[in-house]
Amino acid sequence: MEIKKMFINGKWVDAISGQTRDIINPFNQEVIATVTEGNASDTKAAIAAARKAFDQGDWANAPATERGAIVRRIAELIERDKEELANLESLDTGKTVEESRVDMDDIAGVFRYYAELADKDGGEMIDSPIPNTVSKVVREPVGVCGQITPWNYPLLQASWKLAPALATGNTLIMKPSEITPLTTVKVFELMEEAGVPAGVANLVLGAGHTVGAELSENKNVELISFTGGIETGKKIMQAASVNVKKLALELGGKNPNIVFADADFETAIDQAMNAVFFHAGQICSAGTRLIIEEKVHDKFVAALVERVKNIKLGSGFDEDTQMGPLISREHLEKVENYVETGIREGATLVVGGQRPEDPALQNGFFYLPTIFTDCTSSMSIVQDEAFGPVITVEKFTTEEEAIKLANDSIYGLAGGVWTNDIAKAERCVAKMRMGTVWINDFNLYFPHAPWGGFKQSGIGRELGKLGLEEYTETKHILQNLKPEPINWF
Known part of the structure; x- marks a missing residue:
């Protein structure tokens, strides 16, 4: 089996240590690829290449139209190789190939969106109050950027970071999740084909505690963009203080989905399932906290x-499959422990709560779609992110109570409100402390709108301007058109 390599300074290279890692298909635990396994030494080499490429200035100072044209070409190549990329993504993550095809369309759209924005900001002239001066504000690239992406949406999350970084003239080092790197390797091949210059975009494969730590600590890296768990995010913040790096952190959520009695019942049911069971609930914005008005709670x-009992589990390449496996044995056990905690805390398990008994699924990391009722905000299963196919159900009687429950979390990534009373919806949205709130929908996004969270869901925004x-x-630039002595001293 060919070993997938890293991309440093325009070349495909093995790890300095010679180490490799097998990539496992979560559907049946088969080895689907072997990749080189980098460490801090490889990361330092990639940082040095990115540093040199940025300091030379060829990419940062290139006309924005040229950078935009290359980013647009990447979008075209993704569209050309859509089917190959979708198959790789499904092999790597276990999600259905239809989900992956939709992802590829979204990914191409992200690159195209930032390609169009690349040359749209020529700076801003400010009316200076000082005679004979001209004042201008411009935006310049940060410099060398470290980018760390998660395993659940490997290439989608990569696109959110790669496209804007390239469009604005930065150089970068990307570290994908060590367990789902295959589509990121492929897109770096496409970036090379598109004409991204050597050293501008570098790819290091390896674990977070080695590659990620070096990116976070290294003084030649000026920005870290990280998507992942909250505890890792805290460690990155501490490490980044070495040289006061800029940070963009998306650290997950425990997202409320409020259903009022006057909502369209069938649509709210359908969307409540969509909010959680896509990709087996392994979505940072999953609506895992279902908050239902008492009048319609039982119904x-x-x-x-x-509906949940009829969800079909299976291979992502089976057209009948609606939900694939969890990503790994370790994560499966984490979800199992989460469910066991809910039972101990007194929540009522009404469906799921175990691995499937189907013999055809025994080699994969499958877990049945699960629902808990009789949940309260004091329970850890209501507060902690499960990152799996588990819904907790809470009950409310008043609008004020619904909002209070929704905001009772350290997270603030996203939330939803279901009601046919638009005034009520607007009142709720105004008080919900989240970066994205949907009214009568859940989990829709597009590249033109910003994405990110309040509170401990993170810092900064991705997507949009x-x-x-x-x-x-x-940078503020002030030019004196008529300089003369001040004669102060």
């Missing part, structure tokens, strides 16, 4: 349970 739960600005520094 809603009963209908939801019947704000996602582009994360990769820039603001």
Whole structure:
């Protein structure tokens, strides 16, 4: 089996140590690829290449239209190789190939969006109050950027970081998750084909405690963009203080989905399932906290349970499959412990709560879609991110109580409100402390709108113009058109 390599300074290279890692298909635990396994030494080499490429200035100072054209070409190549990329993503993550095809369309859209923005900001003239002076504000690239992506949406999350960083003239080192690196390797091949210059974009494969730690601590890295767990995010913040790096952190969520009695019942049921069971709930914005008005609570739960019982688990390449496996044995055991905790805390397990008995699924990391009722905000299963196919159900009687429950979390990434009363929806949205709130929908996004959270869900934003600005520094330029002595001294 060919060993997938890292991409440093325009060349595909093995790890200095010679170490490798097998990549496992979570559906059946088969080895689907072997990749080189980098460490701090490889990371330092990649940082040095990115540093040199940035300091030379060829990429940062290139006309923005040229950078935009290359980013646009990457989008075209992703579209060309969409099917190959989707198959790789499904092999790597276990998600259905149809989900992966949709992801590839979204990914190409992200690159295309930032390609179009690349040359749109020529700076801002400020009306100077000082006679004979001209004042201008411009945005310049941050410099060398470290980018660390998660295992759940490997290439989608990579696109959110790569496209704006390249469009604004930065150089970068990307570290994908060590367990799902295959589509990121492939997109670096496409970036090379598109004409990204040597040293501008570098790829290091390896574990977070080696590669990620070096990126976070190294003084030649000026920005870290990280998507992942909150505890790792805290460690990155501490490490980044070495040289006061800029930070863009997306650290997950425990996202409330509020259903009022006047909502469209069938649509709310359907969307409550979509909010959680796509990709087996391994989504940072999953609506895992279902908060239902008491008037419709019992009816809603009963209908939801019947629908959940019929979810078909299986291979992502089976067209009948609706939900694939969890990513790894370790993560499966984490979800199992989470469910066991819920039972101990007194929540009522109404469906799921175990691995499937189907013999065809025994080699994979599958877990049945699960629902808990009789949950309260004091329970850890309501507060902690499960990152699996588990819904906790809470009950409310008043609008104020619903909002209080929704905000009772250290997280603030996303949330939803279901009601046909638009005034009520607007009141709720105004008081919900989250970066994205959907009204009568859940989990829709597009590259034009910013993404990120309040509270401990993170710092900064991805996507939209704000996602582009994360990769820039603001510079004020003041020119005196008529300099003369001040004669102060």
